[in-house]
Amino acid sequence: xxxxxxxxxxxxxxxxxxxxxxxxxxxxxxxxxxxxxxxxxxxxxxxxxxxxxxxxxxxxxxxxxxxxxxxxxxxxxxxxxxxxxxxxxxxxxxxxxxxxxxxxxxxxxxxxxxxxxxxxxxxxxxxxxxxxxxxxxxxxxxxxxxxxxxxxxxxxxxxxxxxxxxxxxxxxxxxxxxxxxxxxxxxxxxxxxxxxxxxxxxxxxxxxxxxxxxxxxxxxxxxxxxxxxxxxxxxxxxxxxxxxxxxxxxxxxxxxxxxxxxxxxxxxxxxxxxxxxxxxxxxxxxxxxxxxxxxxxx
Amino acid sequence: xxxxxxxxxxxxxxxxxxxxxxxxxxxxxxxxxxxxxxxxxxxxxxxxxxxxxxxxxxxxxxxxxxxxxxxxxxxxxxxxxxxxxxxxxxxxxxxxxxxxxxxxxxxxxxxxxxxxxxxxxxxxxxxxxxxxxxxxxxxxxxxxxxxxxxxxxxxxxxxxxxxxxxxxxxxxxxxxxxxxxxxxxxxxxxxxxxxxxxxxxxxxxxxxxxxxxxxxxxxxxxxxxxxxxxxxxxxxxxxxxxxxxxxxxxxxxxxxxxxxxxxxxxxxxxxxxxxxxxxxxxxxxxxxxxxxxxxxxxxxxxxxxxxxxxxxx
Numbered sequence: 001x002x003x004x005x006x007x008x009x010x011x012x013x014x015x016x017x018x019x020x021x022x023x024x025x026x027x028x029x030x031x032x033x034x035x036x037x038x039x040x041x042x043x044x045x046x047x048x049x050x051x052x053x054x055x056x057x058x059x060x061x062x063x064x065x066x067x068x069x070x071x072x073x074x075x076x077x078x079x080x081x082x083x084x085x086x087x088x089x090x091x092x093x094x095x096x097x098x099x100x101x102x103x104x105x106x107x108x109x110x111x112x113x114x115x116x117x118x119x120x121x122x123x124x125x126x127x128x129x130x131x132x133x134x135x136x137x138x139x140x141x142x143x144x145x146x147x148x149x150x151x152x153x154x155x156x157x158x159x160x161x162x163x164x165x166x167x168x169x170x171x172x173x174x175x176x177x178x179x180x181x182x183x184x185x186x187x188x189x190x191x192x193x194x195x196x197x198x199x200x201x202x203x204x205x206x207x208x209x210x211x212x213x214x215x216x217x218x219x220x221x222x223x224x225x226x227x228x229x230x231x232x233x234x235x236x237x238x239x240x241x242x243x244x245x246x247x248x249x250x251x252x253x254x255x256x257x258x259x260x261x262x263x264x265x266x267x268x269x270x271x272x273x274x275x276x277x278x279x280x281x282x283x284x285x286x287x288x289x290x291x292x293x294x295x296x297x298x
Numbered sequence: 299x300x301x302x303x304x305x306x307x308x309x310x311x312x313x314x315x316x317x318x319x320x321x322x323x324x325x326x327x328x329x330x331x332x333x334x335x336x337x338x339x340x341x342x343x344x345x346x347x348x349x350x351x352x353x354x355x356x357x358x359x360x361x362x363x364x365x366x367x368x369x370x371x372x373x374x375x376x377x378x379x380x381x382x383x384x385x386x387x388x389x390x391x392x393x394x395x396x397x398x399x400x401x402x403x404x405x406x407x408x409x410x411x412x413x414x415x416x417x418x419x420x421x422x423x424x425x426x427x428x429x430x431x432x433x434x435x436x437x438x439x440x441x442x443x444x445x446x447x448x449x450x451x452x453x454x455x456x457x458x459x460x461x462x463x464x465x466x467x468x469x470x471x472x473x474x475x476x477x478x479x480x481x482x483x484x485x486x487x488x489x490x491x492x493x494x495x496x497x498x499x500x501x502x503x504x505x506x507x508x509x510x511x512x513x514x515x516x517x518x519x520x521x522x523x524x525x526x527x528x529x530x531x532x533x534x535x536x537x538x539x540x541x542x543x544x545x546x547x548x549x550x551x552x553x554x555x556x557x558x559x560x561x562x563x564x565x566x567x568x569x570x571x572x573x574x575x576x577x578x579x580x581x582x583x584x585x586x587x588x589x590x591x592x593x594x595x596x597x598x599x600x601x602x603x604x605x606x607x608x609x610x611x
Binding site: 107271 | 354402406408410412413416418420421423424425427428429537538544548578579580581582584585586587588589592593
């Protein structure tokens with residue numbers, strides 16, 4: 001029972017940050033049809049910014065509770081700055097090009113951004129344990145858990161609800177769905193599609209940054225952070241169905257729990273299982289497990 | 299049917315001889331650069347064939363890694379050191395894998411093709427990273443290859459062999475691209491339905507090209523492993539390796555079978571100098587180059603060469 005609960009909670013925590021990152025990726029893909037490899041760098045930038053400033057603030061004697069503000073602030077600033085520069089400066093000129101070529105361009109961006117982190121923050125790892133230490137730990141049904149890790153699940157749930165509300169219950173959501181459905185008609189109807197693209201990209205980038213910033217206190221923030229997470233979010237997004245928030249949620253829970261199960265019971269297959277699921281889904285349901293089947297050219 | 303050598307083949311042969319002869323005079327590190335560049339160029343050659351067909355694989359590190367690990371395993375377990383035997387084993391393993399997976403992958407296009415390849419390569423990565431018997435994250439060291447029973451003292455013989463194999467593959471692919479099935483590359487990219495109406499099976503054509511590219515990537519991994527003297531998952535199978543291979547393909551351009559070799563060499567030089575000049579930012583320089591090529595030189599380096607020499611191939 002205790003093992004089961006540990007696996008479940010580990011899995012959900014892992015799913016939570018995967019979901020936050022993947023939600024950004026899938027929104028960008030859904031609206032703009034860009035499979036953004038550079039998303040991993042938004043995550044890494046978020047993690048580094050948060051870790052750096054949490055450490056700085058702690059040194060300055062500012063109460064650790066502000067660490068949470070730093071996390072939120074890092075996500076917003078990273079998303080705003082990187083998202084704006086990249087969309088306006090580079091991607092804007094690529095929309096008429098081939099989808100796969102855009103993937104390559106974002107791969108180029110990924111390389112550039114990875115090194116920009118090394119230049120900005122150096123190669124030494126950062127530890128920003130303060131927010132995690134602040135929340136201490138609790139005992140749930142006989143096992144001890146960090147409260148910080150549990151709040152991660154709440155944050156992910158909040159992001160999921162927020163996305164759902166934004167997409168289904170606001171005017172902005174209507175516009176987004178209209179743009180997804182038919183970009184050209186939207187332009188004809190007077191919707192400022194370039195603006196929608198910019199805002200979508202910034203929003204997606206913020207989610208990527210938030211994933212990194214929120215996970216930063218629980219890990220050692222070291223180079224190469226983005227490389228692993230981007231490929232995992234690809235798996236999540238593919239499993240759930242590209243462009244679907246619900247799909248990203250289900251995909252991340254599936255992959256998160258499976259991976260936690262593997263880590264605890266069969267550590268040999270930890271990575272294998274994630275990508276095996278991805279292969280199986282791509283082979284049998286390329287449009288994703290829970291996305292509505294669409295006529296497509298495979 | 300007698301197929302005559304064309305200008306490209308002659309250019310390949312001449313440059314091959316020139317590089318081999320120059321190998322006697324250039325310093326050792328330069329020989330290494332050539333070996334890495336030409337080994338990688340073989341994988342790029344295969345990706346180029348796919349790219350002409352409109353397919354981009356973001357996972358050919360799978361075959362690259364299979365080839366490399368095949369060498370490592372037969373070296374460490376069976377003590378096989380002969381360079382050709384190693385190469386053949388790599389090619390056969392990668393080829394069989396490519397042929398079998400081709401049955402699935404030939405039905406995929408665009409982003410799905412890219413992603414499924416990535417997923418497959420990451421499965422192998424996941425297995426190797428977590429398996430002690432396969433070297434885990436440390437990988438294996440590989441002994442120097444022997445040539446027909448002779449064990450050479452330096453890398454020059456290996457270099458010569460790589461050059462000859464590279465030239466042979468380039469000429470072989472050139473012949474293939476000139477054949478009827480080989481010409482079904484751009485045709486498929488432009489209009490699959492029309493190709494089917496002309497009486498060709500698109501699935502079959504793609505399957506053959508995919509298998510060829512798998513064999514070439516296997517050979518590339520094999521030669522790369524032997525030149526480096528070691529294999530490890532992050533430099534052989536991780537998705538960044540696939541990205542690198544695709545990057546060189548874009549850098550080279552699809553214009554000619556010579557392009558991958560030039561592009562690969564330029565990449566190797568670019569990387570070395572970028573690393574020397576700015577160790578913290580060499581990736582950024584490489585990434586920036588990729589963006590520049592995509593924006594300003596969609597035909598790759600080869601299109602520059604075409605412009606300068608006025609050749610159209």
